[in-house]
């Protein structure tokens with residue numbers, strides 16, 4: 199049979215894993231804010247236990263910044279579903295606020311990440327009409343904090359990429375720094391300097407702020 203292909207990480211943010219006690223039981227997918235659709239047969243061997251729903255994952259076990267395990271507020275099988283046939287084999291799950299946040303880990307130095315933006319393209323200050331993208335290696339916090347670079351102003355809630363030659367610039371602020379398919383940082387202007395290797399590009403890391411982000415989303419969702 200045709201060998202199955204490994205999915206490219208995080209290209210399917212709607213993809214859900216329905217779990218019991220940390221064990222994957224069934225797939226599912228987001229069809230609306232807070233609602234996951236799956237199959238009613240998935241509740242057969244659960245003897246009434248309520249699933250947890252894992253969203254934003256590629257690996258079921260490894261820590262990933264956008265991975266979240268959500269409680270299920272309501273589990274609603276289609277009224278026509280039954281254990282004798284495949285009719286109306288649908289299950290709707292209303293997911294509640296996330297019950298667990300992934301551990302907050304630095305991206306390894308030299309990891310090549312990408313950043314995109316409509317910011318100015320070079321010292322000419324030319325502003326593009328179309329989106330540009332840039333691949334840059336992560337710079338360790340120690341190097342970025344060196345006296346001759348950002349001189350100990352880079353906290354553990356920030357990260358840097360090498361700014362030799364290719365760099366972010368005016369108008370790129372706010373965009374995502376994506377490493378291995380995961381948004382790890384948000385472009386910040388920092389010293390506003392562009393393309394100077396002595397002033398590496400700075401990003402606000404996202405992982406330290408997931409509780410704040412979820413809190414705002416949950417409050418807004420009410």
Ligand SMILES: NCc1cccc(Nc2n[nH]c3ncnc(Nc4cccc(O)c4)c23)c1
Pocket residue numbers: 321323361365366367368369370371385386387388389390391392393398399400
């Ligand atoms: N590379 C870090 C970075 C990320 C995001 C934005 C920024 N810069 C800027 N953000 N806002 C700005 N307002 C005015 N000038 C600015 N930078 C600038 C413009 C022309 C020549 C040059 O050497 C630097 C910036 C710098």
